[in-house]
Amino acid sequence: MQRLVYLKNVVTLTLKEDKCNGCGMCLKVCPHEVFGMSGHKAFIIDKDYCMECGACALNCPQDAILVRAGVGCAAALIQGALTGTEPACGCSSRKASCS
Amino acid sequence: MKEKFVTGVSVTAAGAVPVVATRLDPRDYVGILRARLGIRRDSYRIEPGLYAVGSPDERSEILVTSNYKLTFDTVRANIGGLDVWLLVLDTGGINVWCAAGKGTFGTEELVRRIQLASLDKLVKHRRLILPQLGASGVAAHLVKRRSGFTVLYGPVRASDIRAFIGARYRADSLMRRVRFGFADRVKLIPVDFVSGARYVFGAAALFFIAAGISREGFSIQHALESFFPSAVNVLAAYCAGIVVTPMALPYIPVRSFASKGILAGLALTVGLLPFHTLGGTAISVIAWFLFIPGLASFVAMNFTGSSTYTSLSGVKKEMRIALPVQLAFAGIAFILIIADRLF
Structure with a gap:
């Protein structure tokens, strides 16, 4: 299957393999198959697939994953900059992004 | 409950639960079209809470979703013939993925709804099936600690729910990948x-x-x-x-x-x-x-x-x-x- 990949070397995802207990939760929650499993340890297949949704870090019971999660949405960033707030998906207003 | 998609009531140990249709009617299709055109999309939502699909009992699965009507309709239209419970979180009428990003489809709301719906009285097991895209708002291990329920992350798409349950809660890699075709x-x-x-x-x-x-x-x-x-x-x-x-x-x-x-x-x-x-x-x-x-x-x-x-x-x-x-x-x-x- 064709895979869409965004910009190279920008993503903030890191995995501390020494903390990993091999539960495999990150493999289950990742929507872009960023993680693989090798000998009861998770590893990152390709960081450039990551969209920083934060699901892996939130669901890692060992806190072995760090990522600065957020919405990859230009409209939200502009809105955030204009209003001086954190960029947030404006789906509750009329923003188109989130259908 | 006056919603048109409610076809009856299931009386359970946890109270009366509305039963919903799994076939969409013309009104629902008009609603889908309107939402896709952005017309009054903000208020396209349903009452959060517990619903029944088919004739579920104390051994039936509990599926969790959001109260955006487009999402709710997609889920129920894809599970015709199954007997399951449907727990609808209050995401303010936002789809699962966006709501998870905001945290409204989140650990807090899920734990609250588990208690409000008395799920512990409703079923004998302690499993919940969540859409995979809810994972950026929900910490499964914290839900387990606070409610006793185990979160199983199901497939990304509602059309794979049946296969996921049939495969004893296993999703293959195609079910776990978000597409953008x-x-x-x-x-x-x-x-x-x-x-x-x-x-x-x-x-x-x-x-x-x-x-x-x-x-x-x-x-x-x-x-x-x-x-x-x-x-x-x-x-x-x-x-x-x-x-x-x-x-x-x-x-x-x-x-x-x-x-x-x-x-x-x-x-x-x-x-x-x-x-x-x-x-x-x-x-x-x-x-x-x-x-x-x-x-x-x-x-x-x-x-x-x-x-x-x-x-x-x-x-x-x-x-x-x-x-x-x-x-x-x-x-x-x-x-x-x-x-x-x-x-």
Whole structure:
């Protein structure tokens, strides 16, 4: 299957393999198959697939994953900059992004 | 409960639970169409809480979803024939993925709904099946600790729920991957087109004023007579960003959305050449060759929010470079157009 990949070397995802207990939760929650499993340890297949949704870090019971999660949405960033707030998906207003 | 999709009531140890239809009726399809066009999409929601599908009992699965009606309809239309419970979280009428990003489809709300619905009395098991995309708002291990229920992340798409349950809660890698195929992208175009229309009106207003300017000063009459080509160009720029870029997304051979928009805008500008809407002078043609790709680039950049694979870090990076370029293109173009009319 064709895979869409965004910009190279920008993503903030890191995995501390020494903390990993091999539960495999990150493999289950990742929507872009960023993680693989090798000998009861998770590893990152390709960081450039990551969209920083934060699901892996939130669901890692060992806190072995760090990522600065957020919405990859230009409209939200502009809105955030204009209003001086954190960029947030404006789906509750009329923003188109989130259908 | 007066909702049309409720067909009856199931009396349980946890109270009366409305039973919902798994076949959508014409009204639901009208609702889907309206939501896809962005018409009153904000209030397209249902009452959160527990629902029944088929004739579930104390051994039946519990599926969790959001109270955006489009999401709720997608789920129930895909589980006809199953006997399951449906726990609907209050996400303010937002779909699961976006709500999870905001945290409203989250650990807190899930634990609260588990208690409100008395799930511990409803079923003998302690399993919940969540849509995988809810995972960016829910911490499964914390839900377990606080409610005793084990969260199983199901497939991304509702159409795979049946296969997921059938395979004893196993999702293959295709079920776990978010896609962004041609149909997925095209579905988003109408809502984006409607909600971004302010850019078209803003740009069109500027060029309407420009069209009225001549060496004799400003005249509305003159603006009305010569505005049409500019309007076509602005609309073309908008379509390059909001229709062509999403459709051609994987085939435009650059990664940043702003660059994809520039290329789509350039292509459409070239396409406009035979129609003589770019003006009769070299300056005017150059101006439109800046403006159309510039606006297309800005509009395409905003499609990052609709896409399913862009990261916050990446969008920040491309915006830092692209925003000044887009503003410069538009600004220079506008000055050239005015100058062309005056000199």
